[in-house]
């Protein structure tokens with residue numbers, strides 16, 4: 001009888017270890033909350049591995065010339081250093097490629113926030129004629145030629161390569177792109193009072209206390225996820241969120257982006273029209289252009305050269321070199 005009990009316990013233990021080893025233990029930096037992960041797409045090693053492989057694989061595009069990483073380059077914090085992204089057959093996309101830093105914390109996607117889920121967002125570049133110009137079913141067919149993909153899909157989703165495995169695994173990989181070890185984090189969340197120099201600390205004070213920046217770019221991820229207009233133009237060639245809602249109040253309204261790794265992700269704004277951070281600061285100092293939807297909080301202000309340097313130095317302290325090394 002005892003033997004049976006021991007054998008039973010052993011089997012239980014083996015199952016426990018097997019199911020435990022499948023979970024992906026997402027590192028949450030000090031000061032960060034846990035991101036929301038959909039119940040049906042919890043992270044596992046094989047899901048993340050499958051998503052990572054697809055993210056860097058050019059089979060995603062019709063002529064196998066472009067991958068997600070063509071426009072979301074890890075060294076540039078998953079942007080591409082172009083004013084507007086360039087996809088298949090050298091075609092220009094109409095917007096600047098945003099960073100994927102901490103995208104796990106976003107609750108709406110694309111620059112005007114029109115897409116509600118990270119899983120659904122994967123379909124956009126696949127079918128856009130100037131990005132992959134392809135079809136998700138045809139990607140699955142290509143994956144079926146590759147034993148690695150067949151094995152990974154089986155492990156990750158108990159299925160053969162199919163649209164569900166493609167969209168859900170890539171979303172899983174993206175949720176692991178968490179960045180929270182910049183000099184600012186070391187100073188503010190990890191208690192290292194030497195991590196920011198006096199000029200950076202002065203800039204931090206300006207950013208959070210004296211200027212209005214943190215009313216939009218506030219919180220641990222430097223965005224409150226609101227949607228607004230920051231007065232870039234009087235007339236916007238890109239009409240922004242109105243394409244979703246049809247409401248005049250959403251004309252030229254865009255998502256407030258995170259400022260994490262901001263020194264790496266130039267050029268700036270939805271159309272890449274501002275080359276550098278000096279230019280961004282000058283934009284806000286001028287109070288922006290008089291667009292009817294401009295947020296009234298954006299008004300002109302003056303900074304001394306030293307203060308400007310401090311604000312710049314603070315923004316540069318948001319770079320997380322361990323993040324881009326992954």
Ligand code: HEC
Nearest residue numbers: 067068071085086087093095096097098109110111125131
């Ligand atoms: C040709 C360049 C290009 C390719 C290829 C590309 N993207 Fe993007 N990505 C962009 C641009 C540009 C935007 C902003 C588009 C918009 O707002 O309409 C974007 C937006 C996103 C967003 C939304 C981020 C946010 O903050 O809302 C995510 C997530 C994303 N891409 C992931 C991916 C994934 C995953 C792939 C591969 C399946 C991919 N991208 C392929 C250029 C590209």
Ligand code: HEC
Nearest residue numbers: 211212213216228230254255256257268269270280284295
């Ligand atoms: C009313 C809300 C609001 C305030 C206040 C605000 N911003 Fe922004 N910021 C935005 C929006 C919206 C965008 C994106 C605009 C676009 O894509 O065209 C943006 C973009 C940026 C960008 C470019 C990000 C990128 O990835 O392209 C930087 C840098 C920036 N803001 C810094 C600041 C600083 C510094 C301050 C304070 C002086 C500030 N912002 C105040 C709403 C705001």
